[in-house]
Amino acid sequence: MAVNTDAIGKTYPPTHYAVGREKVKEYASAVGERNPIHLDHEAARAAGFADVVAPPMFAVVYSQPSMLPGLFDPDLGIDFAHLVHGSQEFRWGPLVIAGDEITTTLAITDISERGGMGFYVFETDSRNQNGETVCVGIWTNIVRTG
Amino acid sequence: MVAGDTFELTVTPDRYLTVRYAGASGDFNPIHIDEEFAKQVGLPGRILHGLWTMAQVARAHTEALGGPDKLERLSVQFRGMGVMEEEVVVSGTVREVDSERAVVQSQATQNGKRIIRNGEATIRL
DSSP states (O other): OOOOOTTTTOBOOOEEEEOOHHHHHHHHHHTTOOOGGGTOHHHHHHTTOSSOBOOGGGHHHHHHHHHHHHHTOTTTOOOGGGEEEEEEEEEEOSOOBTTOEEEEEEEEEEEEEETTEEEEEEEEEEEOTTSOEEEEEEEEEEEEOO | OOTTOEEEEEEOOOTTHHHHHHHHHOOOOGGGTOHHHHHHTTOSSOOOOHHHHHHHHHHHHHHHHTOGGGEEEEEEEEOSOOOTTSOEEEEEEEEEEOSSEEEEEEEEEETTEEEEEEEEEEEEO
């Protein structure tokens, strides 16, 4: 079964995410962060930040809403029963702080087939309220096409 | 920091970790939180979220190399599957250092099997 490559280059409307103090603390706890700037807003302020600092991998949280229209796009036709997360890259800019407003845009940058599997490469570009790119994510989703 | 420096982080996810991480991250794929569902789709049981394991790789770098602002880039490949109640070992090796940046290679293993391989990071100095 050949994959449909027509959606290469497709982009989706931006999504918005308001970074909350308690969400950052919850995420930081779940991934075992021990640096108090992620867990305690007083410690973060003492270190010179306006509020708790999101760990770099918090990018997963603020960019996730942007992924859903792509994952469920009938133009891609991704088969969830055979979906595997193959690889992941993030490139980070300025730190994200509770109180930031993040806008993320999704693009489908590549679709290909190798060894009977479909490779769907999603790229997310996340910017803060000042227009600075805080994170670019490259998400490679693999679907066994049979 | 010089080429050849190494660091390691070990962490043992408890049996409810994937439930907490699902809530914290918003990834509620049932293969991570529903034992019966996971078995129905041919897995041995609930498995770790790959992005949780990647977060351990990221944390190994930020704890060893100077804080979250130092991590400029991290890429990984996911392989196999991670499970709860078994120790995860993240190991990293500094490969190159110049005046502004370092390049670090890393992996994560569980029971000697790599669950993340070809980790590569760029660190701001």
